[in-house]
Amino acid sequence: AQSVSQHNHHVILSEAASLELGCNYSYGGTVNLFWYVQYPGQHLQLLLKYFSGDPLVKGIKGFEAEFIKSKFSFNLRKPSVQWSDTAEYFCAVTSIYNQGGKLIFGQGTELSVKP
Amino acid sequence: GAGVSQSPSNKVTEKGKDVELRCDPISGHTALYWYRQRLGQGLEFLIYFQGNSAPDKSGLPSDRFSAERTGESVSTLTIQRTQQEDSAVYLCASSPGTSGYNEQFFGPGTRLTVL
Numbered sequence: 001a002q003s004v005s006q007h008n009h010h011v012i013l014s015e016a017a018s019l020e021l022g023c024n025y026s027y028g029g030t031v032n033l034f035w036y037v038q039y040p041g042q043h044l045q046l047l048l049k050y051f052s053g054d055p056l057v058k059g060i061k062g063f064e065a066e067f068i069k070s071k072f073s074f075n076l077r078k079p080s081v082q083w084s085d086t087a088e089y090f091c092a093v094t095s096i097y098n099q100g101g102k103l104i105f106g107q108g109t110e111l112s113v114k115p
Numbered sequence: 116g117a118g119v120s121q122s123p124s125n126k127v128t129e130k131g132k133d134v135e136l137r138c139d140p141i142s143g144h145t146a147l148y149w150y151r152q153r154l155g156q157g158l159e160f161l162i163y164f165q166g167n168s169a170p171d172k173s174g175l176p177s178d179r180f181s182a183e184r185t186g187e188s189v190s191t192l193t194i195q196r197t198q199q200e201d202s203a204v205y206l207c208a209s210s211p212g213t214s215g216y217n218e219q220f221f222g223p224g225t226r227l228t229v230l
Contacts, residue, residue: 004157032215043118044158044206044221051216090157094215100171101215102148105157 002027004091006106013081014114021076021109023091033074034092034103035065044090050074061085083115117141119222121207127228128197136192136225140209147190148210148219149182153203161205164190165213197229 007022025031035047048059055067065076074091088110092103120139128134140147149161160174164184175181179197184190194201204226208219 006157036221043223046218049218092158100163100165100213101146101210101217101219102160102163102171102174103150103158103219104160105150107155107157 002093002095002104004093004104004106006089006091006109008109009107010110010112012112012114015083016080017113019076019078019081019085019111021089021091021111023074023076023106024072025074025091025093025104026072027093027095028072029095031093031095033065033067034094035059035063035074035076036090036092036105037087038090039087047076047089081111081113083113085111086113087111119207119209119220121205121222121225123225124223125226125228127230129230130199131196133193133195134197134227136194136205136227138190138192138207138209138222140188140190140207141220143187144209144211144220145187146210146213146217146219147184148208149190149192150206150208151203152206152224153200158206161192163213194227197227199229202227202229 003026005024033050037047038044058064090108091106122137145166148163150158164170179195182192204224206224207222210217210219
């Protein structure tokens with residue numbers, strides 16, 4: 001069965017620090033990859049997605065993620081975090097053969113940015 | 116435009132009682148998904164609906180859980196004889212289709228507490 005692992009459960013950074021959140025998935029076939037973010041008191045929303053092509057994808061608010069097929073990874077990065085990036089981040093995957101497009105989520109990483 | 120809405124936002128119930136959770140998807144979205152998020156865990160797929168096709172119930176944890184959807188509109192998730200382990204946030208998402216390439220738009224969730 002597919003699974004997604006996020007290695008960091010809680011990350012605390014100071015403003016302007018660089019961010020990298022790890023995500024690994026277990027499925028060996030062709031997958032679509034997503035990062036979702038949930039800001040305090042808000043809905044879960046899409047941050048960025050990878051389907052095919054350039055493995056470095058850019059999302060909203062200066063975030064980017066790199067798909068490394070050989071490592072089954074899709075790590076999220078941001079060069080300089082802001083206090084407003086405080087949120088919970090979820091990595092998710094769906095197989096292109098996964099009927100219905102249901103998402104398999106990681107456990108989430110809570111990011112706290114100190115002003 | 117209006118996003119996905121869910122009601123109630125919070126529900127506290129006693130063990131053994133039945134509860135009904137409601138989801139209003141984005142108008143025109145043919146696909147509707149239910150997920151569950153238990154404390155400290157990622158989102159767990161429960162069920163999805165696509166148009167008038169038979170729903171994929173493969174994620175429902177027990178026969179106490181059921182869901183209905185009328186056409187491409189409102190969906191209700193019913194939990195019978197609730198147990199304490201059912202306590203979680205129940206999230207609904209809708210999508211223009213069930214391809215793995217479609218973004219899912221999430222509602223605010225219903226926080227269910229079973230005493």
